[in-house]
Amino acid sequence: MKPFHSYQNPSLAVDLVVFGYHENTLSVLLLNRKEEPFKDQWVLPGAFVQMQETFQDSCSRVLQTKLGMDKLYLEQLYTFDAPERDPRGRAIAVAYYALVNPSKFEIVAGTMANDVQWFDIHKIPALGFDHKEIFTTACQRLRSKILYFPVGFELLNDLFTMTELHELYECILGISIDRRNFRRKILDAEFIINTGKKREGLQNRHPELYKFNQKLKQNNFQLNI
Amino acid sequence: MKPFHSYQNPSLAVDLVVFGYHENTLSVLLLNRKEEPFKDQWVLPGAFVQMQETFQDSCSRVLQTKLGMDKLYLEQLYTFDAPERDPRGRAIAVAYYALVNPSKFEIVAGTMANDVQWFDIHKIPALGFDHKEIFTTACQRLRSKILYFPVGFELLNDLFTMTELHELYECILGISIDRRNFRRKILDAEFIINTGKKREGLQNRHPELYKFNQKLKQNNFQLNI
DNA sequence: TCAAAAGTGTTTGTACTACACCCATGC
DNA sequence: GCATGGGTGTAGTACAAACACTTTTGA
Numbered sequence: 413m414k415p416f417h418s419y420q421n422p423s424l425a426v427d428l429v430v431f432g433y434h435e436n437t438l439s440v441l442l443l444n445r446k447e448e449p450f451k452d453q454w455v456l457p458g459a460f461v462q463m464q465e466t467f468q469d470s471c472s473r474v475l476q477t478k479l480g481m482d483k484l485y486l487e488q489l490y491t492f493d494a495p496e497r498d499p500r501g502r503a504i505a506v507a508y509y510a511l512v513n514p515s516k517f518e519i520v521a522g523t524m525a526n527d528v529q530w531f532d533i534h535k536i537p538a539l540g541f542d543h544k545e546i547f548t549t550a551c552q553r554l555r556s557k558i559l560y561f562p563v564g565f566e567l568l569n570d571l572f573t574m575t576e577l578h579e580l581y582e583c584i585l586g587i588s589i590d591r592r593n594f595r596r597k598i599l600d601a602e603f604i605i606n607t608g609k610k611r612e613g614l615q616n617r618h619p620e621l622y623k624f625n626q627k628l629k630q631n632n633f634q635l636n637i
Numbered sequence: 638m639k640p641f642h643s644y645q646n647p648s649l650a651v652d653l654v655v656f657g658y659h660e661n662t663l664s665v666l667l668l669n670r671k672e673e674p675f676k677d678q679w680v681l682p683g684a685f686v687q688m689q690e691t692f693q694d695s696c697s698r699v700l701q702t703k704l705g706m707d708k709l710y711l712e713q714l715y716t717f718d719a720p721e722r723d724p725r726g727r728a729i730a731v732a733y734y735a736l737v738n739p740s741k742f743e744i745v746a747g748t749m750a751n752d753v754q755w756f757d758i759h760k761i762p763a764l765g766f767d768h769k770e771i772f773t774t775a776c777q778r779l780r781s782k783i784l785y786f787p788v789g790f791e792l793l794n795d796l797f798t799m800t801e802l803h804e805l806y807e808c809i810l811g812i813s814i815d816r817r818n819f820r821r822k823i824l825d826a827e828f829i830i831n832t833g834k835k836r837e838g839l840q841n842r843h844p845e846l847y848k849f850n851q852k853l854k855q856n857n858f859q860l861n862i
Numbered sequence: 863t864c865a866a867a868a869g870t871g872t873t874t875g876t877a878c879t880a881c882a883c884c885c886a887t888g889c
Numbered sequence: 890g891c892a893t894g895g896g897t898g899t900a901g902t903a904c905a906a907a908c909a910c911t912t913t914t915g916a
Contacts, residue, residue, distance in 0.1 A: 494691070
């Protein structure tokens with residue numbers, strides 16, 4: 413058995429769409445490039461895949477070194493292969509998306525970028541490479557995923573109120589959802605568990621606190637919203 | 638702007654799960670390897686991605702040269718990156734799945750394989766590499782895709798009867814579906830169009846012939862079966 | 863006692879399920 | 890005329906949509 417020929421292989425990178433939710437706004441993390449190509453433009457964070465690394469490893473490395481984050485919800489999105497997507501040469505991008513609670517982390521620009529910032533997903537600037545397309549794909553995936561898997565909870569605190577969850581769904585889906593029907597459906601789906609605790613110290617009635625149901629039943633629940 | 642460093646990059650291949658439907662059986666195309674690793678074992682067809690090729694190009698090349706097929710329904714599935722998946726070294730596989738009407742093609746083993754054959758998806762042999770996992774992923778994707786996109790029609794002739802379509806859905810989903818409800822739902826979804834023609838020369842009542850609706854409405858229809 | 867947000871239940875309509883009969887054709 | 894498969898309709902049920910009142914809290 414021979415090892416691989418020393419073919420030339422396309423370069424291989426992971427690019428990350430990191431979603432964060434804060435104060436009723438869904439945001440994505442962008443960094444401003446210090447170097448050509450696309451110097452001083454905003455792009456998705458990413459890194460070349462090292463020979464011994466899994467994609468997950470590469471993603472963790474990006475999140476850790478560039479952003480000071482780690483151990484997030486991470487899911488492979490799609491692999492982008494347009495030959496002209498990188499002016500430096502043939503480059504394949506395996507896109508992942510991550511969900512973050514920004515209040516748990518503090519972003520750090522690192523040495524490789526001018527700046528790192530959260531952008532409201534409705535107000536993102538022009539992006540370098542084909543990152544606009546990757547971003548759009550990620551938004552679509554998130555919207556469809558949230559309907560059949562309790563994925564949004566990564567964006568919230570461990571304990572959250574029904575209203576917070578409701579607002580998150582409205583924000584991600586971009587529609588308004590009847591509060592009472594939403595409650596019934598999300599409880600029927602058994603995505604969440606009532607902890608019995610309440611959030612204290614508010615002006616109004618103290619809302620019940622829920623948590624994500626770790627042991628959720630496997631049968632592909634479809635949340636018809 | 639500098640070109641890429643001469644990093645060593647993982648080798649990059651496409652692997653194809655080619656589904657065919659014939660005589661009420663959903664099959665997958667496997668080839669028997671002539672060389673190590675996994676010599677004389679069955680694997681999914683695949684090829685290394687050339688520097689100037691898109692993944693689609695690579696897939697077409699596989700289908701054309703190894704199988705004598707081309708221009709099929711083709712969709713990217715997932716990118717597999719386990720470091721040990723290929724004993725020759727680090728190799729990334731971008732998996733695609735394809736849908737074929739086997740009666741339109743004749744498979745050819747080519748020079749690279751001992752044999753190429755259709756296998757009933759319920760009776761596939763042990764597969765080399767991580768191809769079992771790729772195959773399983775493809776089956777799941779096909780099952781979920783068929784419920785919200787008229788993807789199955791690629792597996793049938795251009796004109797087909799309602800019964801043929803019904804049997805195809807039962808076969809792919811592995812469940813039995815009420816004939817009359819199926820007809821109503823598939824027509825409501827506007828996946829297909831009645832051509833007004835009938836299939837002649839049968840022993841029994843001549844069934845109406847349908848065709849795939851090219852201009853189907855975009856609003857993500859969910860076929861609740 | 864008032865304002866603001868949280869919790870709860872009912873009615874209505876639509877869509878899925880289950881099911882049985884008639885029709886067309888070739889032998 | 891009969892066997893075989895193809896086409897059609899309806900009653901019951903379950904779930905989603907629409908909607909309003911009561912409760913809790915702090916000020």
